Amino acid sequence: MIGKDYIQWLYDNYGCLNYTIELFEYLASKNYIWQMTLDANRAAAGLRLRDQFAYETGVYRSDVADGPCSVLEMLCALAEDVYDNCGQHTPIFFLNAMLDNLGIVKNINNANYILDRWLNRDYEADGKGSIFYIPNCQVDLRRMDVWSQMKFYISTYYPLDPNFLNN
Numbered sequence: 214m215i216g217k218d219y220i221q222w223l224y225d226n227y228g229c230l231n232y233t234i235e236l237f238e239y240l241a242s243k244n245y246i247w248q249m250t251l252d253a254n255r256a257a258a259g260l261r262l263r264d265q266f267a268y269e270t271g272v273y274r275s276d277v278a279d280g281p282c283s284v285l286e287m288l289c290a291l292a293e294d295v296y297d298n299c300g301q302h303t304p305i306f307f308l309n310a311m312l313d314n315l316g317i318v319k320n321i322n323n324a325n326y327i328l329d330r331w332l333n334r335d336y337e338a339d340g341k342g343s344i345f346y347i348p349n350c351q352v353d354l355r356r357m358d359v360w361s362q363m364k365f366y367i368s369t370y371y372p373l374d375p376n377f378l379n380n
Contacts, residue, residue: 240285251358259286311344
């Protein structure tokens with residue numbers, strides 16, 4: 214069970230006007246379930262947010278939440294990773310982009326279906342219906358772990374300037 218103070222903290226740090234605290238509560242109620250072994254690392258990263266919250270608020274980690282990583286925690290931690298790896302925008306921007314790619318904000322009535330489709334990798338090969346959508350993608354994103362999908366997404370939308378060393 215994830216505490217309301219922790220969900221509020223996640224919302225304060227990662228929320229934007231496009232979605233409500235109720236969406237965060239819903240995502241916090243869903244366990245992040247992975248299909249690929251390396252995606253266990255995404256769950257571990259999400260769980261580290263509990264440590265950060267406990268440290269910042271002065272509570273015991275055991276009082277923050279129990280149980281496995283939630284979808285919300287995984288996505289918030291991943292938004293930090295996308296930001297750290299591309300150096301542009303903010304984690305809030307990237308969380309918003311991932312939720313938009315899922316289509317969950319505009320279709321909250323089908324949230325269970327949307328999350329199940331994503332978690333079970335029933336989305337399209339180009340990532341449509343997933344958190345990373347790359348139109349005309351030449352690889353099957355369903356066969357990649359989330360970290361590799363993220364790196365491919367960043368290299369597609371935020372490529373390095375080939376002249377950055379010459380500046």
